Amino acid sequence: MKQKLNRWFTGRNLIIGVPFIWLFVFFLLPFIIVAKISLAQAEIAIPPYTVMFEWMDGQLSIIIDFASYIWLTEDAIYVDAYINSIKMAFWSTLLCLLIGYPMAYAIANAPSHKQPLWLLLILLPSWTSFLIRVYAWIGLLKNNGIINNFLLWTGVIDSPIQMMNTNFAVYLGIVYSYLPFMILPLYANLVKHDKSLLEAASDLGARKWTRFLRITFPLSKNGIIAGSMLVFIPVVGEYVIPELLGGSDTIMIGKILWQEFFNNRDWPVASALAAIMVMILIIPITWFHHYEQKSLEDGL
Amino acid sequence: MTVAQNPNTNQSPKETLMEIRQVSKTFDDVWAVDDVSLDIHKGEIFALLGASGSGKSTLLRILAGFERPTQGKLLLEGNDMTHLAPYRRPINMMFQSYALFPHMTVEKNIAFGLKQDNMPSGEIADRVTKMLKMVHMEQYANRKPDQLSGGQRQRIALARSLAKQPKLLLLDEPMGALDKKLRTEMQLEVVGILEKVGVTCVMVTHDQEEAMTMATRMAIMDEGKIVQIGSPRDIYESPNSRQTAEFIGSINIFNGSIVDDQEDQLTIDSEDLDTPILVGHGVSTSVESRQVMYAVRPEKTMLTSGRPSQQCNWAEGTVHDIAYLGGHSIYYVKLNRSGKVVQSFLANTERRHEAPTWNDRVYVSWDEFAGVVLNS
Numbered sequence: 001m002k003q004k005l006n007r008w009f010t011g012r013n014l015i016i017g018v019p020f021i022w023l024f025v026f027f028l029l030p031f032i033i034v035a036k037i038s039l040a041q042a043e044i045a046i047p048p049y050t051v052m053f054e055w056m057d058g059q060l061s062i063i064i065d066f067a068s069y070i071w072l073t074e075d076a077i078y079v080d081a082y083i084n085s086i087k088m089a090f091w092s093t094l095l096c097l098l099i100g101y102p103m104a105y106a107i108a109n110a111p112s113h114k115q116p117l118w119l120l121l122i123l124l125p126s127w128t129s130f131l132i133r134v135y136a137w138i139g140l141l142k143n144n145g146i147i148n149n150f151l152l153w154t155g156v157i158d159s160p161i162q163m164m165n166t167n168f169a170v171y172l173g174i175v176y177s178y179l180p181f182m183i184l185p186l187y188a189n190l191v192k193h194d195k196s197l198l199e200a201a202s203d204l205g206a207r208k209w210t211r212f213l214r215i216t217f218p219l220s221k222n223g224i225i226a227g228s229m230l231v232f233i234p235v236v237g238e239y240v241i242p243e244l245l246g247g248s249d250t251i252m253i254g255k256i257l258w259q260e261f262f263n264n265r266d267w268p269v270a271s272a273l274a275a276i277m278v279m280i281l282i283i284p285i286t287w288f289h290h291y292e293q294k295s296l297e298d299g300l
Numbered sequence: 301m302t303v304a305q306n307p308n309t310n311q312s313p314k315e316t317l318m319e320i321r322q323v324s325k326t327f328d329d330v331w332a333v334d335d336v337s338l339d340i341h342k343g344e345i346f347a348l349l350g351a352s353g354s355g356k357s358t359l360l361r362i363l364a365g366f367e368r369p370t371q372g373k374l375l376l377e378g379n380d381m382t383h384l385a386p387y388r389r390p391i392n393m394m395f396q397s398y399a400l401f402p403h404m405t406v407e408k409n410i411a412f413g414l415k416q417d418n419m420p421s422g423e424i425a426d427r428v429t430k431m432l433k434m435v436h437m438e439q440y441a442n443r444k445p446d447q448l449s450g451g452q453r454q455r456i457a458l459a460r461s462l463a464k465q466p467k468l469l470l471l472d473e474p475m476g477a478l479d480k481k482l483r484t485e486m487q488l489e490v491v492g493i494l495e496k497v498g499v500t501c502v503m504v505t506h507d508q509e510e511a512m513t514m515a516t517r518m519a520i521m522d523e524g525k526i527v528q529i530g531s532p533r534d535i536y537e538s539p540n541s542r543q544t545a546e547f548i549g550s551i552n553i554f555n556g557s558i559v560d561d562q563e564d565q566l567t568i569d570s571e572d573l574d575t576p577i578l579v580g581h582g583v584s585t586s587v588e589s590r591q592v593m594y595a596v597r598p599e600k601t602m603l604t605s606g607r608p609s610q611q612c613n614w615a616e617g618t619v620h621d622i623a624y625l626g627g628h629s630i631y632y633v634k635l636n637r638s639g640k641v642v643q644s645f646l647a648n649t650e651r652r653h654e655a656p657t658w659n660d661r662v663y664v665s666w667d668e669f670a671g672v673v674l675n676s
Contacts, residue, residue, distance in 0.1 A: 197402075200393070
């Protein structure tokens, strides 16, 4: 028995075990709990849902109820919220990519002694609380905020532009907040590129733009995928930014989730929402993973 | 003082492809290339040989267009191309790291340059096939570079750089990434391909054996300057300076002073040797100083246990060390008179023979045509 234990507790297993235990305790276990709640029914109790396992008359009965899932398909607001969340996440990711790629490219091609400074400047805003930075945007965007007041003062406009509580504000907030997550993996990828490849392309007759399109861009594919995942996945479930900057027409799954949990106190429906969101996110992740695996195999 | 034998006597005048005129390049006040003038002849393989930091790679990059010369001009067939961008030059380069595009197949790598010229796709396919056949890599057309061995990558890099039929091919340390055995094999194969294609080629290397195997002419570079230009034989047999002599192969150098200077022979007295040095050819002297250096290659010396019969060109010593290299042995002989250690090669022609061994008394001798007189 002791020997068996010793075999398990090797340094190798311990090191590999840490992330597994971490994922088990902080991801899989909570997810199982959420999935379990989603299969119950709401009731006025503490906790506010029916039990799944019941010991009755010397028999164990398991009660599984798909009512919450069926409910989600019956009310269009949930489907809309999913579609809208994915749509917003998609466009925000694209915007982050369009803004972040040139920035990452410029940093990666800057003289190497200047790169740490530029990276620091990218990261500097995140030293302030995320919440405070999103709040600061309210001060900028609201009707009597800094931007509108300035435009009114210069006479460019004569009535304030409605920016707060619009999708525009939400996009702005998301792109602003998540841009570093796009830039950093892209930079990490671009800075490793072998400069002699570009010289070779130039030597073979390719001009600057062709060199970028045919060499740099395809080789930065992994950086683009990594950055896009880091933006897309959290944005789908984003709650704070649409809540603070968005309006009533900004329906995102994070907001609906909050409402179900705290306003309606319908834990099973909220859990079902969360479970489906995880499923939706797992699809692109596994697809990327599969794609990566395939390109790795092609490369071997 | 220059050596009487003219290094370029038996060379017929050849058409010049590339003229490098007084080219210099500075990096932060360091002269990487310092006033280099050089003519590259059509069809030759020209090697730039030098230690690292000698400026040879910078010169090659100037030819490719990756570096702009600080001063000087480059003329290709008489046309100034000093300020032409790399992608406009009819010059292609094979990089030391090969710089194959990792995300493209072998086929696409070779086709890359042709596509930039907007060649019709049918012609591109034909050319790619031809190139693959030339380097014996037809069956690897659809592989990615990281699925190839070092030697195979080199073949593809060569095919890619030749695909556009450049007027001038540049090779940057072409064998640098290969192991020794593959290197010798590829040297001859690459030369074979280059000669078949008939392309003019400038290569950079720090490996003298490689330069001598591959090049028709070579230049020795040191501190940004060209020290000597000539055929491998010229440079090996008639080095014009101590730098060249010591850079290429091994050599024994004796300091001495001229005691007798005649039209067809020269006598030098050296403190290292027991007898005077007799040089069997005249030296065109414009002697400012009678102090000269005399250099003789180890393989041109003889090692004997008996005292040589000649009056000149020998010294007595003891065997200090022996390096057995299979084909020949290098004897390090400590001269009795000065304690200077000289090298002598002894060919191992027989499997077992009576060769001098450690601490034996030996005589190192050579004939009057074996060595050269160098500039001090």
